[in-house]
Amino acid sequence: MAINAPMDDAAQISDDPAGSVTARYTARVRNRAWLLAGLAGLLLVIMVLSLATGPYPLSIQDLLRSLFGFSQGREGIVVWSIRMPRIAAALVSGTALGLSGLVIQSLLKNPLASPFTLGISQGAAFGAAFAIVVLGAGGLHPESVSGGGNGSTAVGHLLSVTALALAGAMISASVILLLSLFRRLAPESIILAGVALSSLFVSGTILIQYFASEEEIASVVFWTFGDVSRSTWPEILTLAIATAAITAYFVLNRWNMNAMAAGEEVARGLGVGVDRLRLSGMFMASLAAALVTAFHGVIAFLGLLAPHISRRLVGADHRLLIPCSCLVGAILLLAADLLGRCMVGSGSLPVGVLTSFMGAPLFLYLLIRGQNR
């Protein structure tokens, strides 16, 4: 079908040359893609800064030599065993939470939604604590639990802790999904449900501590404020693979996500399987948040911050929004962790404290702005 302008309109069409609307549009998309490249560069810079920062002084030469494996000594250990896992953990966790928050906001059409504000992260933390204390899965971190963590048992722990974290996350996600689909609650009301869920799970997590040993308490407390300082490579790798797979799923569905932004009925009219997308999307997003929480605790507000900053930067198109939210999430978490390490020299300030300081004001701002969003 060719869509031709009516005769009386043909003459009065503006003097734009043919193709110019598309040209302006593609130029803007290209500019925004360059912005993404810039963000990737910024991320790289922060990673290098993070590697170079810490109580043990490293010169650039030391850093480069240990990075490429030419330094077997103390520098190599500092870079590869202490700083690199922390940076890698922040990188993948930030990516996962940025993506998770974006997807949840888009699927629920709720700008206040995120794994943290809906109680999904808190559910995951409860599940992980339950696995450790009640099922005796042991801590994820060998140094915090006596006799924990060698070979196959470590893998078993990883599995049971993640499985229960996912179960906890899914409880919150399911309640939220049911409420928003069948009760058609307003966005603000959904957040109230999230408050109820998260306080329930936080209380549950505290209750569990009364039945825990000293060592177990240490590893449960650590979930209250997310921390990337004690990651191990198996965890990082698990999270990285899962995050990559989940990101790929949403990149494949980027047009469907855009259609969802146009409204549920329009999306159906465009042939999008709305129900399936919403279910599997919420599951994937909850899985990402659950894994992060199982390994690194509740990192507050990051999943709220990253998508909002990204929308400001690249607009509402998920082709750009998905990579942008991943990048911004990673940048924010790395930067927050770097800042925390500069503020508290020992590096023991949990990064979740700082993301709370960044995120809570934004959340209040979004509430105050209310209808205009």
Add this chain to the structure above:
Amino acid sequence: MILSVAGIQFRYNGRPVLRDVGFELDRGRILAVLGVNGAGKSTLLKCINRILRPKRGVVLLNGRDIASMKGREIARGFGYVPQQIGPEPLSVFDAVLLGRKPYIRWAMSEEDYRIVERVLRLMHLEHLSLRPLNTLSGGETQKVLLARALAQEPDVLLLDEPMSNLDPRNQMEALRLISHVVRDQKLCAIISIHDLNLALRLGDSFLLLKDGKVHTITDRQGLTPAVIRDVYGVEVTLTEVAGYPMVVMKDA
């Protein structure tokens, strides 16, 4: 014959909304769906392209049962414009580009962009193409939604109250555009509408719904004061002003 609808039944929470609704429609024709609020006009439109799943009933598009088609195939046949939308954050270009979604696998092609550009020009939306949809006026938004449906290159347009939010000037423009596109592209359009005068200007035939059933399907001649009284419960007189048909409501 392009579209044939038969025996549509739909229930909402156990309450029957549509009971055995059917009609047929040719290329280049506009069917106006009339009836009081809650008569099931919007529901009927959504049942036709399976946004809602009717309990019973068959929709044949060019002789094919759409129940056997995939979602994207149906979306190539039917362009749907909802009655109202929430604040859509997409840019106008992105919003219209979405109309190409049923055709793409991985990425948009040159052809997709060409069609979007053509539709934007046809609708005089070039200057707005980079603006977010939620910053536009009601009339502009309505045009963007229609543009998206046209970018779908459908055989059938389903328009749910396309003119209810428009001022007179925009109403006339929409009227002209819809008529033009339907005749020119040999589509057919099903339009739910509650303004009887606009319906008379736009429609070739009229389907009057009452209590979820087809009360009358007729051309312009059959739209008599008696039929209107029966469906809407108001006394009217039909007249002609400057060559245009007019419905005038009388005091009860």
